[in-house]
Amino acid sequence: MSEPETLTVDVNGFPTRVWRKGSGPKLGFLAGFGGLPRWVPFLDKLAEQRTVIVPSLPGFPGGERGHSVLDNQLDWVLAVRELLAKAGLVGADLAASSVGGALAAEMAAIWPDSVKKLALIAPFGLFDEADPATDPWAQRADNVAGLMCADPEIWKALKAVPDGANSVEWPIEQTRANEAAARYLWPLGNTKLEKRLPMIKAPTLLIWGEQDQIMPRGYAERFAKGISGPTRVRTIAGAGHLAELDRPAEVAAAILEWTA
Amino acid sequence: MKFMWFHLMPYTELPDDFREKNPSVWVDIHSSLFDPRRAHHMYNDFMDEMEFAAECGFDAICCNEHHSNGYGLMPSPNLIASSLARRTTNTALCVMGNSIALYNPPTRVAEEFAMIDCISGGRLIAGFPVGSPMDTCYAFGQNPSMLRERYHEAHDLIVKAWTEKDTFAFNGRYNQQRYVNIWPRPIQRPHPPIWVPGGGSVETWQWCAEMDYVYCYLSYYGFKAGRATMQGFWDEMARIGKDRNPYRAGFLQFVGVGESRQHAFDLYSEAAEYFYGRCLHVDPRFASPPGYTTEATQRAGIQGMVQRAAANSASATPSASRIGNTPRPTEMKQIVDEGYVIVGSADEVVEQLREVATDLNVGHLMLLLQFGNMGKDLAKYNTKLFAEKVMPKLHPLFSEWENRWWPQPMENTQRAEVPAYLPKVAAE
Numbered sequence: 001m002s003e004p005e006t007l008t009v010d011v012n013g014f015p016t017r018v019w020r021k022g023s024g025p026k027l028g029f030l031a032g033f034g035g036l037p038r039w040v041p042f043l044d045k046l047a048e049q050r051t052v053i054v055p056s057l058p059g060f061p062g063g064e065r066g067h068s069v070l071d072n073q074l075d076w077v078l079a080v081r082e083l084l085a086k087a088g089l090v091g092a093d094l095a096a097s098s099v100g101g102a103l104a105a106e107m108a109a110i111w112p113d114s115v116k117k118l119a120l121i122a123p124f125g126l127f128d129e130a131d132p133a134t135d136p137w138a139q140r141a142d143n144v145a146g147l148m149c150a151d152p153e154i155w156k157a158l159k160a161v162p163d164g165a166n167s168v169e170w171p172i173e174q175t176r177a178n179e180a181a182a183r184y185l186w187p188l189g190n191t192k193l194e195k196r197l198p199m200i201k202a203p204t205l206l207i208w209g210e211q212d213q214i215m216p217r218g219y220a221e222r223f224a225k226g227i228s229g230p231t232r233v234r235t236i237a238g239a240g241h242l243a244e245l246d247r248p249a250e251v252a253a254a255i256l257e258w259t260a
Numbered sequence: 261m262k263f264m265w266f267h268l269m270p271y272t273e274l275p276d277d278f279r280e281k282n283p284s285v286w287v288d289i290h291s292s293l294f295d296p297r298r299a300h301h302m303y304n305d306f307m308d309e310m311e312f313a314a315e316c317g318f319d320a321i322c323c324n325e326h327h328s329n330g331y332g333l334m335p336s337p338n339l340i341a342s343s344l345a346r347r348t349t350n351t352a353l354c355v356m357g358n359s360i361a362l363y364n365p366p367t368r369v370a371e372e373f374a375m376i377d378c379i380s381g382g383r384l385i386a387g388f389p390v391g392s393p394m395d396t397c398y399a400f401g402q403n404p405s406m407l408r409e410r411y412h413e414a415h416d417l418i419v420k421a422w423t424e425k426d427t428f429a430f431n432g433r434y435n436q437q438r439y440v441n442i443w444p445r446p447i448q449r450p451h452p453p454i455w456v457p458g459g460g461s462v463e464t465w466q467w468c469a470e471m472d473y474v475y476c477y478l479s480y481y482g483f484k485a486g487r488a489t490m491q492g493f494w495d496e497m498a499r500i501g502k503d504r505n506p507y508r509a510g511f512l513q514f515v516g517v518g519e520s521r522q523h524a525f526d527l528y529s530e531a532a533e534y535f536y537g538r539c540l541h542v543d544p545r546f547a548s549p550p551g552y553t554t555e556a557t558q559r560a561g562i563q564g565m566v567q568r569a570a571a572n573s574a575s576a577t578p579s580a581s582r583i584g585n586t587p588r589p590t591e592m593k594q595i596v597d598e599g600y601v602i603v604g605s606a607d608e609v610v611e612q613l614r615e616v617a618t619d620l621n622v623g624h625l626m627l628l629l630q631f632g633n634m635g636k637d638l639a640k641y642n643t644k645l646f647a648e649k650v651m652p653k654l655h656p657l658f659s660e661w662e663n664r665w666w667p668q669p670m671e672n673t674q675r676a677e678v679p680a681y682l683p684k685v686a687a688e
Contacts (some may be wrong), residue, residue, distance in 0.1 A: 050337065071433065077350035138398060138545045170564050172555050183405035186397075 017062030020045030031100025035060030045252030059180025067180035125193030197226030209239030265313035284543035316647035320352035331539035345380035357387020368412035384449035405551035476510035484599035506623035535632030606649030
């Protein structure tokens with residue numbers, strides 16, 4: 001696994017990290033809950049066939065304190081639109097997970113020409129009182145890993161302080177990612193995205209970890225039903241909420257096939 | 261020094277197996293544990309106790325705000341304070357306080373506090389807490405990433421609503437109002453004294469000093485645990501050139517007075533163990549919503565831990581998730597040994613509190629003399645003994661300092677006469 005090229009773009013005055021690796025048609029990826037404090041095998045799998053471009057969401061690792069100036073849905077949506085534009089992703093295929101999935105869906109709904117094909121992994125954005133999503137911000141610290149990934153060790157490895165990293169700033173950055181997600185989605189994760197799903201014309205693949213303990217599987221059908229474009233639901237065995245971390249090869253293969 | 265009688269209004273009938281059967285006293289405590297008909301008696305007992313404390317000569321009576329909480333039955337402390345305004349005459353009313361980020365619009369607080377100040381003839385102390393994570397982010401659903409920004413904006417709006425003579429427009433980040441012009445206005449000018457309860461954050465200390473507000477450290481863990489925080493506060497005051505006027509600070513302490521130390525120990529054990537065992541049984545999953553603790557405070561905490569770890573030659577990885585997870589004693593001996601509750605004869609309590617007040621340099625001592633499931637008779641006994649045998653000996657402490665943060669009520673001769681409530685007359 002080799003490191004990607006790292007670019008920095010400005011979003012609302014905050015220097016924001018954009019990773020880039022591979023060759024071929026562009027494919028964007030927006031991270032899920034907790035963000036990407038380090039490059040992961042899933043992105044390498046995508047980079048084997050595509051130019052994979054990974055902009056950091058505001059407040060997520062690589063996104064500085066960009067979330068702190070975003071006060072409402074419009075602010076978030078415009079920030080991510082600017083991020084995609086500066087990362088050269090307008091008009092490209094877009095994959096996104098969890099928190100990023102809610103924002104990717106907004107891009108496809110509000111700017112239909114900006115997303116060619118869409119792949120969403122257990123996205124936030126909806127809430128069903130009869131089948132509530134798990135509250136990711138009200139958890140004992142030692143429970144989080146097992147809620148995010150089917151194999152908790154994968155989450156722990158993602159979040160572990162790397163050799164040579166600042167041991168004070170690193171944990172603050174991880175908390176910041178959770179805060180940024182909260183700023184956008186508190187308290188229920190309901191962005192009223194349901195109203196805008198019919199505006200999504202892009203062919204959309206919905207990927208769900210079979211063992212997702214955060215986002216109920218029934219939400220896949222709610223997305224599929226609401227989206228105007230063609231949809232397909234794929235369940236990934238052995239995967240939790242962040243399916244791309246648990247089963248990088250299977251999830252990457254599904255996305256590459258969908259966007260081929 | 262000032263003695264302030266504080267009530268949390270705990271539900272007094274949580275079952276013996278509460279800890280074993282329930283995950284939390286706060287946020288998701290089960291409704292089946294709440295009996296409104298029993299709560300009728302609890303509220304009335306509690307308000308009797310507060311009125312009794314006022315009669316006994318305490319300088320202030322204090323109430324506070326909690327939500328979905330088995331040890332704090334006051335979602336709206338203003339309701340309690342307004343009742344007390346009618347049933348007391350010279351005692352200050354300390355509402356400690358209203359979680360101002362939760363009120364929409366925050367002018368509601370400006371209005372209600374102005375009402376209490378008018379009804380009471382200018383006896384209000386206006387407490388402005390940020391509020392706990394459990395109250396604000398979980399029970400009330402406020403966004404933890406915006407809570408502090410909303411708090412500061414609400415503060416600015418309330419103070420302006422109290423002081424600006426003309427109708428004004430407020431164009432805030434979170435609050436926009438075209439016509440702000442509250443009626444009534446507070447009696448106290450420029451506004452009732454503002455007190456701020458806080459933890460150990462340097463930003464809060466600096467802000468209180470800058471605004472000339474009283475900083476209150478309201479911990480349930482007593483003077484031993486509070487020493488480091490208050491030391492930090494006074495160090496910061498010295499650093500920014502403020503004097504050591506003890507009335508800049510308030511501090512909360514549980515106290516049980518008896519005939520002797522053993523007598524007091526025995527008398528208050530059940531209530532103390534009820535409080536520390538059942539009332540502080542909070543699920544840690546509600547302790548640290550991301551964004552509630554500022555990054556500066558996280559940084560200071562982690563650096564502090566790193567330094568402590570280094571000093572101990574330990575190589576533990578620092579973690580920000582320890583908040584709320586510290587195991588605490590729930591048995592009386594440890595509760596007393598750790599200083600959570602001070603017990604003793606009146607003279608012993610005098611000496612301990614003298615040490616606390618001088619050591620921590622606090623001029624406003626907030627006292628929990630009812631706690632846990634303590635009944636009215638014992639609460640009144642504790643209150644009376646304290647008022648008669650402890651308070652007079654400590655009142656002269658800090659008399660060399662001016663208390664600029666105490667309410668300035670109307671002259672007694674100008675105040676309304678509040679007739680005593682006589683049920684027999686009312687029935688005729």
